[in-house]
Amino acid sequence: MSSTTTAAGALDSNESLDSDESTAGTETIADSPALDAIAVAATLPLDEKVALLTGAATWTLRAIPEIGLRTMTVSDGPIGVRGTGEDGLPSAQLPAPSATAATWDVDLQARLGTLMAAEARRKAVDVVLAPVVNLQRSPVGGRHFECLAEDPFLTARLAVAFVDAIQAQGIAACVKHFVGNETETDRTEYLSRIDERTLREAYLAPFEAVVEAGVWTVMAAYNGLVLDGVGQTSTAHGPLLNGILKQEWGFDGVVVSDWLATKTTVEPALGGLDLVMPGPGGPWADGLLAAVRDGRVPESAIDDKVARIVRLAERVGALSGLAGETLPFDATGATGDPGGDEVTAFLTEAAARSTVVLRNEGGLLPVSPGPDGPARIALIGHNAITPFTQGGGSAFVTAPHVSDPLDALRAAFPAAKVELHRGGATTMGAPLTPAELLTTPDGGRGVRIEHLDADGAVIGSQQVPDAASLWFPIDDDAVASVRLITDVMLDRAGRHVIELAPVGAHLIEVDGVHRAASDTHVGVEVVLNSSYANPPAVETVIETDAPRTVRIEAELQVIDGESYGRFVRLHFRYRAPGQTVDEELDQAVAAAAASDLAVVVVGTNPETESEGWDRPNLALPARQNELVRRVVAANPRTVVVVNAGAPVLLPWLDEVAAVLWWWLPGQEAGRSLAAVLSGATEPSGRLPWTLPADEADVPVPNGIPVDGFIDYAEGVDVGHRGWDRLGRTPAREFGYGLGYAEWEYRSLELVDAASGTGGDGSADHLAIARVTIANVAARDGREVVQLYLSADGDESRPVRWLAGFAVVEVAAGDTATVDIPLARRSFETWSTDAAGWTLPVGAYRLRAGRSSRDLRLETTHTISG
């Protein structure tokens, strides 16, 4: 038998659970080699200690050379490591977390964690602000793509593997956003109202697992939480931060605020927050020293926070140990090249393996790349031309390259002629204006920016060569606004569209004609609510019968983004004359009809999926459904590839021969798609969330706050559990994914926790499930064996819940047996009355299968009193 197995049971985390690390409290401080430094820190003057508790800048902490503490640098996460943005270097751009979660593979998560650590080293970063372990409670959630899964167990297991791996390299992970941060609408205002049992069993569970595994930092969320009837913002939530996180779970690391989330001084200081980010400035810089001096905050609370930051410094190698020289940043382990062969190969594998086969009629996939394969392939879709590789918001990184689908398909199918057709634009906004069309009034390339003071007098100027960079910092406080001047070359006859989308107060003229004005000045809130990302545009249509230029003049306010700096923001876009959407659709359909195979890439785009807002609905943007239906009618040999991080409705799903969910695939977009289509890599993804067929069926259709509260009324029935509870049928259920092999489930038995090969015999595993499967296909395959428990008759439990899984590679025609431990916690439930976990006695049905609704084997585990 040839097989390899990755059992993602509770073993890994429980091993670290049993280790001394997780119990670190005061004793650990005493045992730690950093004792002297902590003692020294405690002897620092109070003002220095307090100053350490606010960031030095947007991405850095303060240094205290007297105690050998150098600056520590933090960076987002979770798509890659952006760094401070100062080095101008690109970053490896990973597939979105919702993609890699679809592998259900803890080993792959660990490899991603190791890559992130190497990227952090290369970028001189000590703390990576990842993973996100909030749950995908509603499919419209704006940060859905940044989360791993809708299921707490799957989220916890994957996050633990990631955190273990990154921290093993001496780089801190920062698990976020603690807690109940599942909605972007009014995200800095609302309170999540979650009953305690639901909180414990669902939303806290991944955080608890990651803390048990020894994570070094936790980020307190923007939103607040109602616990025990008391509502408080997360950064100041004593029962949450001091109570559950620090006292009950023994967290010995640093609680950092989400950026600009801390609003007050005393409550967060008493409630358990350790570090206000970003800095300088903010409520602690302004008022904490006085609050300690006048007794509102005890100095011991400050000492505890300082000790935690010093301990973090020790962990990441930012502390030389004693007063004197500080350590330089240790760049050992840096990859060097995020676009190099090694990273490219790994990220291609990750994106390809994440891809989920939703349908594959008649074995259309994989497509032979040889002479027996298609001679002509029509590659179609806006997202085939511009793949949506990452969602918007703070996780954004600049990739070293984006592998182009057309180039990749041409390389993978050398015997075929591959043609590309857009089939209609799908974004509402036009593309960014190409720099080569822009000229300054004095004939230079680009845009002239005049700096104006508060009276409107010109006090300086600069030239910006590239319209895409019209987000520029203004460091000089005397500059209140700017005047932007440029001539756009309309280089041919036809209909030209210019879109100018300013942020804040503005005055816009096109060819001397007034187009728009606003006196409304904006501030840092445009960063927090992400409205700077998608402001409404002023559109000017110019019909011309000969080439000409058009003069743009815009006065724009300078936005004070506090710790994000002062900046000016204008989206400047241009659509050249070209075919209409109808013409493009006709052309794409004709190309499909004339080809042996059509590959249609549909999906979302930066206007759709981002931090800062939730989606209004689950529809594919623009006329993509029409495109699919017409292409399929023209050529039944059609593969539809869905390029989206979060669910979109696919009304034609069961009318198309083959459908792949390709996620937000990161920098290796094209190569991963070619690997999947050609079968070089098996797309072995399984949905980590439920794909709805109809918007009306979605159990939690949105998370819009009502009177400032979001009620988690569905309780523990998050995600697929809600679909089961309501008896609704989705388009594809949680855990679904066909892959390219075929599987038989042969046997399921329970073996004693001590005797299974996957168990360690500890009391934390009540049993081991031993599953034997066979790969009955003619090709090697990778299966995700899934285990679900139910407590039939106990209505208070979910209908069924995920309790274990394992990734198994099995050669064609072979069988494999895998042992998957069943953790005690999987059977337990939180008793609010007893304020603790209880283990209900009785018979539990255990089922094994290919998805949450394709359960093929069954047995019973009885817990006796």
Ligand code: BGC
């Ligand atoms: C996000 C965090 C992020 C932080 C720093 C916030 O807006 O919620 O996830 O780490 O910004 O960029």
